[in-house]
């Protein structure tokens with residue numbers, strides 16, 4: 001569902017992304033770990049069509065992003081690190097607003113309630129103003145917005161940052177449920193422990209390159225961390 005083929009991004013002499021080959025299938029969660037500047041956000045931005053590649057290509061459900069960025073984006077759900085919401089709207093009104101913005105017929109309120117419940121927002125929160133939502137509730141609402149397009153491919157940028165352990169656990173469980181439903185999820189994170197819980201595969205990036213792909217089912221978080229640190233040391 002998500003694919004990059006020899007994807008490169010250069011800024012002058014600076015290589016932000018170097019020949020990335022990556023595939024995320026339906027039902028799969030892939031987490032990308034990497035130090036600051038490793039190329040993680042560049043990867044997401046190329047898949048979103050926010051950046052043009054220097055060479056190679058990015059595909060969303062076989063649509064080449066650079067050829068048809070609108071069609072590719074229509075197939076993508078994106079959860080940015082900081083979800084921008086209107087504080088005076090309720091969760092339900094927020095979904096109505098984004099549904100209207102999309103230009104597609106707005107789903108009935110029952111369906112919007114179902115989407116909010118699907119991401120774990122309790123019914124009594126649906127009508128409450130977003131201003132009173134916790135960070136975890138905002139992330140869940142952000143995911144509901146992403147899902148309300150019907151997208152099966154999801155990009156998550158630091159989805160767990162700033163969440164307390166309970167909220168982080170809930171979000172991890174939600175991402176696993178979405179994968180079980182057939183979504184393909186690519187998540188960027190610095191959280192090795194949560195990546196181990198959430199991912200089917202963990203990619204380690206360094207200086208624009210994917211230097212390792214780990215199976216978190218076969219490793220403990222401590223073993224993943226040790227390998228990660230080893231890769232970081234290689235640079236120094």
Ligand SMILES: Nc1ncnc2c1ncn2[C@@H]1O[C@H](COP(=O)(O)OP(=O)(O)OP(=O)(O)O)[C@@H](O)[C@H]1O
Pocket residue numbers: 011014015016017034035036037038039040041042043
């Ligand atoms: N507009 C730009 N002009 C020049 N260099 C850039 C630009 N955007 C990104 N870069 C460089 O590309 C490289 C990859 O950046 P990127 O933001 O993808 O890293 P990252 O892995 O997401 O880091 P972080 O964990 O800090 O978010 C970095 O060296 C960065 O300085």
